[in-house]
Amino acid sequence: MLGIARARGVADNLTFVEGDALDITPQLGPFDCVVTIGTFHHLPQDAAAACLKAAVAPGGILILHDLWRVGAPGDRLLDGVRLPIKALRLLQLGAPLIHTPGERAAWREHARDDVHLTMREVETLRHRHFPLATLHKHFLWRYTLVWRNPPLS
Numbered sequence: 001m002l003g004i005a006r007a008r009g010v011a012d013n014l015t016f017v018e019g020d021a022l023d024i025t026p027q028l029g030p031f032d033c034v035v036t037i038g039t040f041h042h043l044p045q046d047a048a049a050a051c052l053k054a055a056v057a058p059g060g061i062l063i064l065h066d067l068w069r070v071g072a073p074g075d076r077l078l079d080g081v082r083l084p085i086k087a088l089r090l091l092q093l094g095a096p097l098i099h100t101p102g103e104r105a106a107w108r109e110h111a112r113d114d115v116h117l118t119m120r121e122v123e124t125l126r127h128r129h130f131p132l133a134t135l136h137k138h139f140l141w142r143y144t145l146v147w148r149n150p151p152l153s
Contacts, residue, residue: 022051030057040066041114049129059151062130065144068137071118078139086140119143 002016017028021036021043034055040048056062070076090097099107117125122143126133133147 022047024051024055029055030060031055032057032060033063034060035063035065037065038067040064041116045115045117045125046129049125053129053147053149056147056149058149060149062133062147062149063144064147065142067116067141068122068143069116069118070141071120075119082140089140 002018005014005016017024019027021039034052036052052062052064070079087097119137122135122145126135126145126147130145130147133145136144136146138144
């Protein structure tokens with residue numbers, strides 16, 4: 001993905017770096033903008049939240065976009081609507097609705113240590129690590145947390 005991003009060269013002021021998300025700030029940061037998409041559930045939450053927060057320069061912004069796990073009964077009921085919508089989206093994209101046994105095994109291995117937070121747990125994480133962050137709950141099991149690091153006075 002980094003090779004593709006570099007090849008596309010969308011902006012001259014971007015630098016793409018491969019590294020450990022829990023150890024990148026001391027080497028390169030802080031950053032004006034930190035974006036993580038579909039990564040947070042692979043990391044230890046409290047340690048990752050602390051590292052991401054430390055990576056954002058004063059006046060900078062963090063955008064954390066990830067998956068949430070259904071926990072509340074109302075969300076479970078909404079899955080009856082979400083699942084057909086998700087299936088239609090997959091069909092539109094030409095993606096398979098059913099994976100081969102090998103693909104399912106690969107996904108199980110990929111998700112072996114994942115921790116998907118419920119929205120209640122995401123809200124707790126926000127209050128504990130990212131005060132005043134906005135939290136957007138998306139219909140198809142995603143959320144976006146946007147936190148601005150206060151500028152230096």
